[in-house]
Amino acid sequence: MAELPVPLDRLRPAREYVYESQDKAMVDTLRVLAADAVEHAGHGHPGTAMSLAPVAWQLFQNVMHLDPRDPHWPGRDRFILSAGHASLTLYLQLFAAGAGLELDDIRALRTEGSKTPGHPEVHHTDHVEMTTGPLGQGLATAVGFAYDQRRLRGLLDPDTAAGASPFDHHVFVIASDGDIQEGVTNEAASLAGHQRLGNLVVVYDANRISIEDDTDVAFTEDVAQRYRALGWQVLDVDFTGGTEGHEVPHYREDPRSLYDALARAKRTTDAPTLIRLRTVIGWPAPTKQNTGGVHGAALGAEELAATKRALGFDPQESFAVDPALLERSRRLRERAAVRRADWEQALQRWRAERPEAARLYDRLREQRLPEGFDAAFPTWNADEKSVATRAASGQVLSALAEVMPELWGGSADLAGSNNTTMAGEPSFLPADRQTAAFRGGPHGRTLHFGIREFAAACIVNGIALGGLTRAYAGTFLTFSDYQRPALRLAALMGTPSVHVWTHDSIGLGEDGPTHQPVEHLAALRAIPGLDVVRPADANETAWAWHTVLGRRGRPAGIVLSRQALPVLPRADLDGGAEACASAAGTARGAYVLQEARDVEGHTSAPRVLLIATGSEVQVAVQARNRLQQEGVPTRVVSAPCLEWFVDQDEAYRHHVLPEGPDAPVRISIEAGIAQGWHEYTVTSTSRGARISLEHYGESAPGTRLMEKYGFTQAHVVDTARRLLDEQARHGAEHPVRTEKDHT
Structure with missing residues (x-):
């Protein structure tokens, strides 16, 4: 007679009480x-x-x-x-x-x-x-x-x-x-x-x-x-x-x-x-x-x-x-x-009864991305209207919902602002906690952390340590301060938790200085092992998610705008004066977005190098256009993730940021403190400046604040002219320019 399978009861202790x-x-x-x-x-x-x-x-x-x-x-x-x-x-x-x-x-x-x-x-x-x-x-x-x-x-x-x-x-x-x-x-x-x-x-x-x-x-x-x-x-x-x-x-x-x-x-x-x-x-x-x-x-x-x-x-x-x-x-x-043998029997019974779930389980155990992962990501055309990167992130998450069931998450009571809810996905709630507005179940997918940012970060760490599912938590970038101990511990452990931080700069506008992050990007980048990703447009946002989900072994934060940003044109670098490199360069941390060109439109060695992140990339593009019209070959580098850029080989880094006797002048543009940008803007052979924000903002429209504090085409162009003039007058042997250029 065949043995009956041993019933599994994980609600009991491992054995009856023994204490002799x-x-x-x-x-x-x-x-x-x-x-x-x-x-x-x-x-x-x-x-x-x-x-x-x-x-x-x-x-x-x-x-x-x-x-x-x-x-x-x-x-x-x-x-x-x-x-x-x-x-x-x-x-x-x-x-x-x-x-x-x-x-x-x-x-x-x-x-x-x-x-x-x-x-x-x-x-x-x-x-x-x-x-x-x-x-x-x-x-x-x-x-x-x-x-x-x-x-x-x-x-x-x-x-x-x-x-x-x-x-x-x-x-x-x-x-x-x-x-x-x-x-x-x-x-x-x-x-x-x-x-x-x-x-x-x-x-x-x-x-x-x-x-x-x-x-x-x-x-x-x-x-x-x-x-x-x-x-x-x-x-x-x-x-x-x-x-x-x-x-x-x-x-x-x-x-x-x-x-x-x-x-x-x-x-x-x-x-x-x-x-x-x-x-x-x-x-x-x-x-x-x-x-x-x-x-x-x-x-x-x-x-x-x-x-x-x-x-x-x-x-x-x-x-x-x-x-x-x-x-x-x-x-x-x-x-x-003995107990494990019982468990293995139960697992085999489950495999026989649920073959599709077993295939999912095996994929999760092997940490393989799902079929259709690459194709699931939406793309945006340059002729479409501007889109906030937080909105683009929400579209990415909804697109991933069907192909990546292990991905789940939510917000610290800011879902409508963070765009963290996958369209149509139920809430993670016990049956008796559901309301007319929030339907779901104990196995739901949309997390509601309430106004508990620190706990949210700890919880996604625990989910990531569980090993099989991937979770994200959203809040405003300025409130990442509440999460810092959990971010540090995640980095120390190499835990692939994901954070969605929106309202990333003074560009958020009228909410004022309490909600406008200034020092936060530098503070987060100071955490060893934490990837800080600030995409410039919708397509970079999609590639940010693609890269974060494809990497394991470290936490990441995706830093997103409240305000709408133009979708940058995408084509091969040889496609003409207005062409931009593919957003796939996001995965390398920094890449040549627009190449320098001579007066005839041919690729040229740059005399000016503009490095920007997030919403300030559009300012760099505008400044490049003006400088190119003046006959100054200018390269724009989008640098969404400095941590990923550091991971690239030396040849690639020097290709993006050339050095040597004929190196271009360099200008970084980011609406936050300049701390951390010195190493990218000043070398032994080139001059550099940093357009930054070294004080708190104020309550006013975001466009007005960007103009008031110097994040404009005119200010960038004037800074470039000044550096070129100094280079012409003093040459490479003169001490390089190191001060911050800010209002």
Whole structure:
């Protein structure tokens, strides 16, 4: 008789509750190892790792579905240590599970090249899902992981009962008092509650101690009530023996209550869960437990010895592990293999039942772009009316909707301004959250972040880290300031999240200086590993999206205009005096848009080189026309993404921006501060100037502000004439012009 397939139930913990004397002994071993590792390094955070050892043990050994041998198993639950300073909490469980770390790795904590850096780093240590350390971002990004799981479920297996799909998994977070205090966690938790993300479980380590010691100095709110108000299920577990306040006369570990709370959280499908766990930081260090002193410093030899004696360990031994206990804890690998086999059976059944979805799944796993991707992008003709690049971006997204189901996103309450809604696509909302205006479902595609820019950026980071779908978030460029910590972390992790930033300059007009970005382009370009793309017209916008979606390994922001911009003529460079290069040059970061020509219309070496981005490219084109009429061969370079241009080979860069004794004078034109443009406008052999904006704008029509602040054909032409005159009078040996040319 054929065996019946094993039913999959991902709502249950990985196994029934087990916590025998050997488990307790191994947990105590991990506490001591945490103290030993920090003492050996001379710095670190031992306290939380000591007190959370039994918590992490329950998660890894009993509750989570994971495969210690395969950190990339798609059926795994995800674990996020939002309290990244307590990195040993994670490292020690990976060691105990045989998941890629050995005792030498623990001994090498916080040393150069080790697998155990001071904070967990994704792509560096196996089984680390994201880089954590900046408090709050782990929990907020975990909401994005939960979003991703639900969207992927909707793409691949929408109708299977909860817990019975191979694409069901949970996201577990350990968060600290510091995480809960950070504003971004409230932003993201509010969204998680609104979205009823039952796949998200947060263990809040309420030890009430931080670097400045007692959190009462700044933090006395009722966190449980706050999270209930946000729509979360809140459960309480106490490891302090029920003591009120901050005096802890004794300690009562209660692993069974914790397991029961985690099991209940897994079975709750209509709300995220916060388990408020009361612990004693640094237990059982005799004099430093429950103090700020054990939070971020080594115990010291005397305190460490006393701690070991309290737990029955030899104070003369360091990094001591009973081989039998380690062998027992690493049996997790065998249990995991059995669970994974069940999952693989379920996946094969699904493949047989849903062959089309299986093909999509395989493509997503292989990170292949869809068939029809290149052909899906719209194009615009130069004889069409002007179009704002934000509007062009919206048309691109709608065109991609059918061919690229993994692409989804939305806006921080600015969808109508950011043009981030794909035409006709439903909202990502639980059934009971829908309204007459916003229809959709739990697997919908249009995201509504509300006015929560920081959380939006964290959430798209989490979605991107999930690995199979691509998400974008929109807001005004000036509000990218709210997102900067998440942008930096995305760049640090190499996470391909996408941001749509509109209203990109003083050209937005009457909203005034609060909404007119001035320093933002330079500030964003200062983040290593972040691609900042500012297209000049509709066709460059399409190529910006094409390039961003074709690249992985780094985040990107597409910077778009509110005001309409002319569609630049597109033809081969040899097509005549008014021809422009193809917008495909966008993918190279900077390219020759209009070539210099002599009086007979033939291609010529340029005497003037105009470099511009975004809406200012049209000003460069107008200035070129005037200079060409005066007999001055002038090249226009559109430079939508300096990061992509830097990636090009030297020969190409020198072709676009020629150097040498006969190099042209160079002028950059961008409606923002000039910081960053010096290296492109001044060389050892050519003169340069930067037409920029070194002050805030004002409330007036955008066209008036552009004229008032010098972003005009006349100003560019006058600047070019002045540089040419200086070059003629002084030659290349005279010090080059370096000042900014601005009003």
